[in-house]
Amino acid sequence: MKNKLLLLFTFGIITFLCLYKLGQQPLSQWDEARRAINAMEMIRTGDLVNLYYRGLPEVSNFKPPFVVWCEALSFRLFGVGECLLRLPSALAMIVAFFVLFKIITLYRSPRFAAWTCLMLASVKGLIGWHVSRTGDTDSMLVLFLLLSVFFSLRVIDFGRRKSAYWAGLFIGLAFLTKGPAAWVLLPGLALYALLTKKIQLLIKQKETWMAIGLVVAFPVIWFLLKASLGAEPYPGHSKSFSFKRLFSKDIWERFSQTTGQEKMLFDPQFFFYSLDKMFNVWNYLFFIALAFGLVFLFSSRSRFISFLIKDERQKLLMLSLCLYFPLALFLALAADSHSWYMAPVIPFAGIVTFWFIRHFWHRSKFVKYAFGGILAFTLGRQVALFSDTNPKPSFIVENASTFQNARTIYVDGEIELDVLAYLYFFEKDMQFDMVPCPLEQGSVIVQGKFSEAARLCNGIKLIADDGKYRLYK
Numbered sequence: 001m002k003n004k005l006l007l008l009f010t011f012g013i014i015t016f017l018c019l020y021k022l023g024q025q026p027l028s029q030w031d032e033a034r035r036a037i038n039a040m041e042m043i044r045t046g047d048l049v050n051l052y053y054r055g056l057p058e059v060s061n062f063k064p065p066f067v068v069w070c071e072a073l074s075f076r077l078f079g080v081g082e083c084l085l086r087l088p089s090a091l092a093m094i095v096a097f098f099v100l101f102k103i104i105t106l107y108r109s110p111r112f113a114a115w116t117c118l119m120l121a122s123v124k125g126l127i128g129w130h131v132s133r134t135g136d137t138d139s140m141l142v143l144f145l146l147l148s149v150f151f152s153l154r155v156i157d158f159g160r161r162k163s164a165y166w167a168g169l170f171i172g173l174a175f176l177t178k179g180p181a182a183w184v185l186l187p188g189l190a191l192y193a194l195l196t197k198k199i200q201l202l203i204k205q206k207e208t209w210m211a212i213g214l215v216v217a218f219p220v221i222w223f224l225l226k227a228s229l230g231a232e233p234y235p236g237h238s239k240s241f242s243f244k245r246l247f248s249k250d251i252w253e254r255f256s257q258t259t260g261q262e263k264m265l266f267d268p269q270f271f272f273y274s275l276d277k278m279f280n281v282w283n284y285l286f287f288i289a290l291a292f293g294l295v296f297l298f299s300s301r302s303r304f305i306s307f308l309i310k311d312e313r314q315k316l317l318m319l320s321l322c323l324y325f326p327l328a329l330f331l332a333l334a335a336d337s338h339s340w341y342m343a344p345v346i347p348f349a350g351i352v353t354f355w356f357i358r359h360f361w362h363r364s365k366f367v368k369y370a371f372g373g374i375l376a377f378t379l380g381r382q383v384a385l386f387s388d389t390n391p392k393p394s395f396i397v398e399n400a401s402t403f404q405n406a407r408t409i410y411v412d413g414e415i416e417l418d419v420l421a422y423l424y425f426f427e428k429d430m431q432f433d434m435v436p437c438p439l440e441q442g443s444v445i446v447q448g449k450f451s452e453a454a455r456l457c458n459g460i461k462l463i464a465d466d467g468k469y470r471l472y473k
Contacts, residue, residue, distance in 0.1 A: 049065075
């Protein structure tokens, strides 16, 4: 009975935090706003293969469109707005927590799994901006990668060979979500299979190779679709240009070319500050746990190996370390990394952390009470964080009635992404980088930076000017 209550409480908290005031925060600049524009353009064009921005083929976001499909479907079914843009991400994270619970219960008790999930609900790396609380790709990526881990473990540790097909399918769907990021956990899974001495068995199984074929099939089919149906982003470029840029940008450029914004090439500090941002105060316990492990390793290597590798009860701990470190080290080495790229391995950092807490749980009541206090504080902090709201762009708020009554919105010049996305949300006919003379009845012009076109057309009246943008009718 206590276990059932704990499970209900845990998933009640997770669902609440994922959905609480989901649409209250304005659109985030950059990725979320651009994806909102892509989704609105997909509804306008009906093109499910190519992404569009300002009426033209996308030249910045080269990722496959699975998340944009979901967001466009959400808009179609329920209407347009911040909440409905973010709804697919929020629902994906709720399901991802359930999958994580199932992964943990392969090796540990439901109670252990519930406490781990509850602790992870309190961190920004899973329920926070750029993951489940915004319309970005990372929440869906986490879901598909956790599903691939679950079915891979059924093959590696439980002999369910046909589960390999499901693992391959979900890695393929992860590719449709965020391109090559779909493969970030494969080195960790291979390391785990090697340490558990299952690698040779996996190589000999035909199901493994069929699953690999399924993983490869997704990018191949996507390439063929882009080659045949792709829109040319620039004159003279092939239809498959965006597919090629997906790989060159996400693999070679991300590893070798720094943007100068968050980190530099070979930045070991990223190993620490990425968790500091994404794992809240629990990151200190995680690093203390690693320090204890290193002391154990150097004091008695044979006992450490016997404990971590040979002890069947510690497989979950070893799995978590195997999955966490390859990605953490790769991102520390890469020139262009952001803290939210750690999202796929945050669940496994949580497992390591709670394993460490649980190890001392019965030895000291203080540990139990301290854990409860920190958990209550971090969960409360999540609620406070999601309750705090920034204002929408004043240009949109102050001129909302004008946009609502317009038939056509002409956009001329440079417009910030969040402002542009809100213009799309009025669901009017949108025209870009052109100003008709005379202006049709019921049309308005939003003039951005570096544009004087509207001044040259007689009969157009300036009705708003906030220093950044002008509105004419």
